[in-house]
Amino acid sequence: MSSRLRLCGEGVASGLVARLAALWGMPEDNTGENTAEKTASGPHILVFGEIxxxxxxxxxxxxCQGGMELKDDGLPPLPPLLSDLPENGLFLSLTSASAFSYNVAGRVCEALGRRLSLADRRRQDMETVLQEAVANALIHGNLGIQSLESLDARGFVRYSQLLSRRLLFDEYTSRRLHIRVTWDDDTIEITVADEGLGYDIQDESGEDASPERESPEDILKSDRPSGRGMAIIRSLTGHVEASDHGHRLAMRFSRTEAAPGSQEGAERLRDRLSVSPGMMDSRILVVDDDAVVIDLIVSYLTAAGFRNLDTASDGQEAMEKVMQSPPDLVVLDIVMPRMDGYEVARNLRRIPEFHDLPILVETGYDNAEDRKKAFDSGATDLVIKPIQKAELVARVMVHLENHHLIQGLRGYHDRVESELAFARQMQRDLLPSREFLERVCQRHxxxxxxxxxxxxxxxxDFWGVVESRDEWLGVYVVDFTGHGVMSALNTFRLHALLSEIRDHAADPAAYLTALNQRLTPLLPTGQFATMVYGVVDAEKDLFTYAAAGAPSPLFGQVGGKEMEFTDASGVPLGIDAASQYRNRSIPLPPGGVVFLYSDALIESADASGAMMEDAALAELASRQLDAAEPAAFVKGVIDGFYGHAALxxxxxxxxxxLIRGSPPLPVGEGI
Amino acid sequence: MHPGANCLGGKNQVEFTVSDKEDEAEVKITGRLTFAEHEQCRRIMAELGESSGNRQVVDLREVEFIDSAGLGLLLLLRENAEKQSRSVVLRVPAEGQVRRMLDIARFQDLIPIEN
Structure with missing residues (x-):
């Protein structure tokens, strides 16, 4: 096993991860504070206890390059599909029980779509194929259920009952489903493997050795309904191959051949914004049964500079040409042998790929009835015969421009959407994980x-916890000016710096001073952050903190009557690299409570426009002092706040x- | 097992409602119609079987994703209806994965599609 990939655990005892790492000959990652920090440091396989x-x-x-669900059934051997996972690869291994309850195909293809900026259509087709392969591996592989011989209602009920029954037995549900995806510039390969009984692809008698299961080869040939899954896989992939006694099915896709989507769409958008050199390369299909008319139209379009023209002399031929090589625009005659123009238009509109395809219908009879019929059939626009050069070229240009613009915007929009979703997740990953909090809190x-x-x-905003193993524990809350993409980028910057200068973290003032020095040159003018960072000193029963213009922390005592404010003034981070910060201390004996927050808590108006005053917040927080544990305390304040704020x-x-000596029942986020 | 849960106790990814009118029964399906939902599929079959009317409408316009098992259910619904001398039509979305699957499997040759 290459040491490129490291293992890290989420919700799994770290001893278990270490043993697995040893068994697989893969290094375990002990660095970093939490899963997010670990995984940020390079490619990992995430081992999780619960899906x-x-x-x-x-x-x-x-x-991360994949994940493995770990069950308490001992340590699984290194899955073959993981053993040589390349850099451009993804791996997932789940129990059948989990694979049944989660949309595995969808999640894998979403992840792939984000990584490779795949067009929606491409991603969708891959999801369709992966879904079939997963179903095949789970049902016929791991659960050992034969394909339906024939499809009738009674057969289906029996099959469904059998499925439900097998899903009750660990023997079946603990069998794993493995998925591996690898890619290069041209192709994507998806392999799905199961742990069922399998079958012999070719035993001595040349027959299927295990009647338990239908071989993919058989299914490939089958026209029966049960074979539809394989038929679907075959119709959407370039290449399918079964191996390892039927345990493995590998499917290959071309990355490029697909409907215009995100990547291509964005390129087209760029083209459009410049002088659009691509316009004259647009593929235009001219369909007419009259060779003279075809010559005429082609000569007009050629004269206008279009150089990618094709022709068809009837509807049938037009459909064939469209399927072979999708055009960007079609000029279509109505009255033709074999298949008329109305039917061609209707057929094209039935295919999702051609929903937006501009179809210009030529019509010799300029009457309302024909125009209506043409539009009803799916025409985008009309060109009236006898054809005028200027009119034809103008209409072709307009519709091509619209078409390209729409495709481009759609692709661009899809890409921005998926990138935002990814950024959102990354931001949540900055917060301490439950596992990390539990461990750290117990220690301190x-x-x-x-x-x-x-x-x-x-x-x-974000918050976090830092510690030195045996000595101290620190906690911080950061609030950047504004919100949205800029602020989020700043949180990533600051988070990276926080780990970089960890050496200073025992001394809050030195930590803030060092952070500010490094952050200031990185931030554009006008952007800054408030922060409060404090360290628990268990020996002296003190909470020592430094602040950079943060809202005043509240402190008190479990079971006590009142929470009090303490000063957190200071120059915000990112304004002046020379700012110095100083330490302040408040008493924090066992049972001591510290409450840190961002200014939204005191600057959000209620329905009447009034802000929650400091005094009201102190009162709200004081009411939570009966709660001996922090999650309940925070929940109480947040509930009280939402009772006040106008949403x-x-x-x-x-x-x-933070509560000293309280039972460690942390909550990561969103109580 | 309580309704609304699948055999593993997870949440169903597909939901359906059957509205039974005088001459027509309509089942509206939403979510992901896949192999994992075989129990829900049985319920759909049973409820439609007990409905009245000569015509059954299967509305797939809000189905997000369908796989070959989902297509299988549609064929079963057609078969059941034919045994009772009733007809089935599909309402399908204009585009997206469901539309594409039906096109790939040439479903328009098997069950009439109503636009």
Missing amino acids: SEDNLHRALSPP DVGVAGYFEPSSELGG PVTDDLTAVC
């Missing part, structure tokens, strides 16, 4: 819980509570 949408997403998002005998809610799609809150909202 969740979050874990699936994390495992399939860069720089404190409880920490936080709440984070970005106001728009991306936020400028939606217009800024990011972060709140963190």
Whole structure:
């Protein structure tokens, strides 16, 4: 096993990950504070104890290259599909039980679509194929259920009952499903493997050795309904291959051949914004049964500069040419032998790929009835016979421009959407994981819980915990000016710096001073951050903190009556590289409570426009002092806040509570 | 098992409602119609079988994703209806994965599609 990939665990005892790492000959990652930090340092395989949408997403998002669900049934051997996973690869291994309950094909193809900026259509086709392969591996492979001989209602009910029954037995459901995706510039290969009984592709008698299962080869030939899955796979992939006694099915796709989508769309958009040199290369198909008319139209278009023209002399031939090589625009006659223009238009519109294809219908009879019929059949526009050169060229240009613009915008929009979703997830990944908090809190005998809610799609807030193993534990809340993409980028910048200068973290003032020095040159003028960072000193029963213009922290005592504000003034980070910060201390004996928050908590108006005053916040927080554990404390404050604020809150909202000596019941985010 | 849960206790990814009118029964399906939803498929079959009217409409316009098992269900619905001398029509989305699957499998030759 190459040491390029490292293992890291999420919700799994670290001893278990270490043993797995040893067994697989793969290094374990012990660096970093939490899963997000670890995985940010290079390619990983994420080992998770419990499947969740979050874990699936994390495992399939860069720089992770995949995930493995670990069950308490001992350590699984290194899956063959993982053993030589290349850099351009993804791997996922789940139990059948999990693969049945989650949309695995969808998640894998989403992840792939994001990584490779695949066109929607391409991603959709791959999902369709992967879904069939997964179903085949799970049902016929791992659950050992034969394909339906014939499709009738009684047969289906029996099959469904058998499926439900097998899903109750660990023997079947603990068998794994493995998916591996690899790619290069031209192709994508998806391999699906199961752990069922398999069958012999060719035993001595030349027959299927195990009647338990139908071979993919058989299914490929089959016209029966049960073979539709394979028929679908075959019709959407360039290449299918079964191997390893039927345990493996590999499918290959071309990356490029597809409908215009995100990547191509964005390129077209760029073309459009310049002088659009691509326009004259547009493929135009001219369909007419009259050779003279064809010559005429072709000569007009050629004279106008179009150089990618093709012709067809009837509807049937037009459909064949369209299927061979999709045009960017069609000029279509109505009255033709074999298939008339109305039918061609209707047929084309039935194919999703050609929904937006401009179809210009020539018509000799300029009457309302024909025009209506042409539009009803799907024509984009009409060209009236006898054909005028100027009119024809003008209409062709207009519709090509629209077509390209729409395709481009659609692709661009899709790409921005998927990138934003990815950024959102990355931002959530900055927050401490539950596993990390539990571990750290136990070590330092404190409880920490936080709440984070970005106001728009991306936020400028985040919070976190740092520690030195045996000595101290620190907690911070950061709030960048504004929210949205710029602020989110800044949070990534700051988060990277935070780990870079960890050596200073024992001394809050030195930490903030060093952070500010490094952050200031990186930030454009006008962007800055407020931050408060404090360290628990268990020996002296103190909370020592430094602040850069953050809202005043509240402190108090579990079971006490009142929370009090403490000063957090200071120059915000990123304004002046020479700013100096100083340490302040407040008493924090066992049972001591510290509450940190972003200014949204005191600057969000209620329905009447009034802000929650400091005093009201102190009162709200004081009411939570009965809660001996931080998650309940934070929840109490947030609930109280939402009772006050007029929704939606217009800024990011972060709140963190630390209690000394409280049972460690942390909550990562979004209580 | 309570309704609305699949055999593993997870949430169903497909939901359906049957509205039974005088001469026509309509089933509206939403979500992902896939192999994992065989129990829901049985319920759809059973409910449509008990409906009245000469015509059954299967509305797939809000189905996000369909696989070959989902296509199988459609064929079963047609077969059941034919046994009762009833007809089935599909309402399908104009584009997207479902439309593409039906096109690939040439479903328009098997079950009439109503636009």
